[in-house]
Amino acid sequence: MSHSTSFITDSTVQAAQWLKEGQLLAYPTESVWGIGCDPYNQAAVQRILDIKQRPQAKGMIVITDSAARLTPLLVALNDEQRKQVIDSWQVGSDDNDRQNRQAHTWLLPIPDALSTAIPTWITGEHQTVAVRVIAHPTIRKLCQQMVSTHNPFGLLVSTSCNPSGQSPASTFDAAYAYFDKQIGYLQADTLHYTLPSQIRDAVTGLVIR
Template sequence: MLQVLPADAAKLIEQGGVIAYPTEAVYGLGCDPDNDAAIEQLLQIKQRPWQKGLILVAGDYLQLLPYIDESQLTADQLAFVHSKWPGPFTFIMPIKPKLSALLSGTFDSIAVRVTAHSDVKALCAATNKPIVSTSANLSGQAPALSLHEVKQQFEGVIAGVVIGELGKQLSPSTIIDAKSGKIIRQG
């Protein structure tokens, strides 16, 4: 399996590849959120139904603006979101019209996060956009916590894996609905 730095991983993403990368707590699988063929490939690799939707992870909030409709949120709701970022908090936010259903699934919202993880920030900076982020595992299996586990499940089916270390989080990010403030999943 090709092991690459974030800048080289960005090239693989731009070419439509699916990559694995370390995040705050687990390895993630990612691709270009604007490439439906790449998203379909990621869903097929993970054996995940498109209806569930996916997460976008960004290195900077501005990278999320083409995908989310912040006009549907109040100033207080946005202030709460911004108070948690960057960090291990994923927010369910309203989507822009015509966003690919492969990203949002059957919902009128999408899960988004602004990361504090240096390798993911570098990856997003190199692609100049957020990337799709879903845990590196087959649906229903435990997320990969090591390069060895990524190789076991995805050798030969993904374009490469970013060299780096997992963050210090012990569990995947907390997921919060930006409109209601309700915690969907405790991290």
């Protein structure tokens, strides 16, 4: 299959540049492909909501590269809650058991001091933000590239790469078949986790998904 390569890259620097310009980007995650944008760019977030026919009220998952970067967001948790969240984000470098691993997204309460740090078009109708430290080394590098004065946590929107009602793309070709030249693509493999990511409430411990 031949593709025009002007919107396909294997460079996290190039991909971050596209995101900062307001473009949408498809990229591999732990299990499937995701589609994302700069979470502080309301027009870009709205494009994703439109593509996915998703109501803004539901909120969006965001990812970043390290738990340390999220320290200001974790202060609202007690020590036990904080440890559970951070431990779930530890990834062994020699981990061969990826098939049985699961990515963990947590609903974190937003401290009053950060009430304006996370846009309402990301939180939706919730008083929490759904966030994950991604295990994918390439996407961690991408998040590092996203750190700026307006995005201090290096956040990237992460929602499954598919139109409403379709299955999430598991490969680059599947993602491209869905969205063609509407968006950019960061080419790499997923981490081949077979379990979908889990979403839990960091305060109550309840599994949401």
